[in-house]
Amino acid sequence: MxxxxxxxxxxxxxxxxxxxxxxxxxxxxxxxxxxxxxxxxxxxxxxxxxxxxxxxxxxxxxxxxxxxxxxxxxxxxxxxxxxxxxxxxxxxxxxxxxxxxxxxxxxxxxxxxxxxxxxxxxxxxxxxxxxxxxxxxxxxxxxxxxxxxxxxxxxxxxxxxxxxxxxxxxxxxxxxxxxxxxxxxxxxxxxxxxxxxxxxxxxxxxxxxxVEKAAGLTPFGGVDDRYAVFVGKCEKSRLPYVVKYERHMGRIETTDPVLAEMLKTRRYALAGAVPVKTTYFDLSDGADSGQAVNSEDLVGQPACPHCGARFGMAVCECGHIHCVSGDGVHTCPWCGGQGHYGSAGKGKGFDIGRGRG
Known part of the structure; x- marks a missing residue:
């Protein structure tokens, strides 16, 4: 047959x-x-x-x-x-x-x-x-x-x-x-x-x-810039998760004046945080995007999808993302180092290494 x-x-x-x-x-x-x-x-x-x-x-x-x-x-x-x-x-x-x-x-x-x-x-x-x-x-x-x-x-x-x-x-x-x-x-x-x-x-x-027609050539850029994606790990379980921000492109409407002002000056709005399995690393090419997004360009703070910790975008000195429950001393699940974590404060943004999308 x-x-x-x-x-x-x-x-x-x-x-x-x-x-x-x-x-x-x-x-x-x-x-x-x-x-x-x-x-x-x-x-x-x-x-x-x-x-x-x-x-x-x-x-x-x-x-x-x-x-x-x-x-x-x-x-x-x-x-x-x-x-x-x-x-x-x-x-x-x-x-x-x-x-x-x-x-x-x-x-x-x-x-x-x-x-x-x-x-x-x-x-x-x-x-x-x-x-x-x-x-x-x-x-x-x-x-x-x-x-x-x-x-x-x-x-x-x-x-x-x-x-x-x-x-x-x-x-x-x-x-x-x-x-x-x-x-x-x-x-x-x-x-x-x-x-x-x-x-x-x-x-x-x-x-x-x-799609009837698509003229021209698209250059290879290495990063899909419609999104800003970050890979984090849970401080407690050490399991990975992906945080996804999306370019809002002026499409998000809100009656909240504070949020409206933030959307005027920031490029990405939080789309969500999703738990992933360790197979994530097997399917990734291991290449660093070599690009970063400043924290001041991000709207929204995700909770950890594994343990529920309030802050899923804490950044260790090693450059990796993980979750923390609040200010204080925490251990990075990536490198094992300990450090004191707290808010950077308004206007004190810092660069965060991004994924390739």
Whole structure:
């Protein structure tokens, strides 16, 4: 039986942390549940999940639909799209059966690339390799979550680039339905012996919009500056967490005059702090962004998501972030050093090393 290989290439960078990643995780489960009810998909579809942050990793190898177990999606630092593309191409070479004069191989694989950010590594060589050796024998569907991905790079990879409006009503449920219907349509096509262009379901107005054009070149910057992300550790448990601030861009409305004044002068507003597992470090490339954000540019102080300590942005002399319950002597869970912590005071900002986003 000729297989229809489907690869989910999922961005699990810090910018995805929180609700977006949780909904994508549930969405993959829902897609599998829907496809198992379709006899054509059940007969042909084989799924693989690859995640990428600062590094790429296959979390579920190519598996027949009936046996597929949806994976947990961890978080890592960075958005190494170049490495991710290289990884998926290597996975296609390793697992997809090619047609030879003696046998018919698998149908052309489908790659759903789901990302919300700009690459933090160079994509040039990977894009060239894809276009030279894989574009003609694969289907790549690039989904820009929230419209925040690098559309210039995505359009160099494929004509099928869509913006997913994740703020639309019932957005993720409708998005999952669109992906499921697209896979079902392709399963029917290959079951009938047709393997031409990909049979994507019709895009929904207000939810999905095609990216028709993206001119110019996007320089590799190394940091996704739409967010300021910081990796902290709980003083008590020593477990890591990610603090995420987002550029408010004047979009936050408030009747609080103090907050309104802060938003005029500060660049980032707190989006939240989320506990992560130690696998965060395995998925990060280990490279220092080399950039910092001044504390005066941040609005909001997160509590520790592990122990609930009131201050999750305490900075040790070693440069790392951790939580403290209040002023006084505390021990840094990163370096083990002790020090006296207190408020810097108004107008006495200090630089904090940031993640790559």
């Amino acid at each position: 000729r297989r229809l290989p489907i690869f989910f290439l999922v961005d699990v960078s810090e910018s995805m942390v929180g609700e977006s990643l949780s909904k994508l995780e549930k969405g993959i489960t829902a897609i599998v549940s829907t496809l198992r009810k379709d006899p054509y998909a059940l007969e042909t579809a084989h799924l693989c999940v690859i995640i990428f942050a600062g590094k790429a990793r296959t979390v579920t190898p190519l598996t027949e639909l009936a046996s597929f177990q949806p994976p947990e999606l961890p978080v890592g630092g960075g958005t190494a799209l170049g490495s991710a593309l290289g990884h998926v191409m290597d996975e296609i070479d390793r697992t997809v059966i090619s047609t030879t004069p003696d046998r018919k191989g698998d149908w052309r694989p489908i790659v759903f690339l789901l990302t919300d950010g700009h690459p933090t590594d160079s994509t040039h060589k990977a894009v060239e390799r894809w276009n030279r050796s894989y574009r003609s024998r694969s289907h790549l569907v690039a989904v820009s979550i929230g419209g925040n991905a690098d559309h210039v790079v995505l359009r160099r990879l494929t004509d099928d680039v869509v913006v997913f409006n994740d703020a639309a009503p019932d957005a993720f449920a409708r998005f999952v339905k669109w992906i499921s219907m697209s896979i079902q349509s392709q399963s029917r096509s290959v079951s009938a012996g047709k393997d031409g262009g990909i049979s994507l379901a019709k895009t929904e107005p207000g939810l999905l919009a095609p």
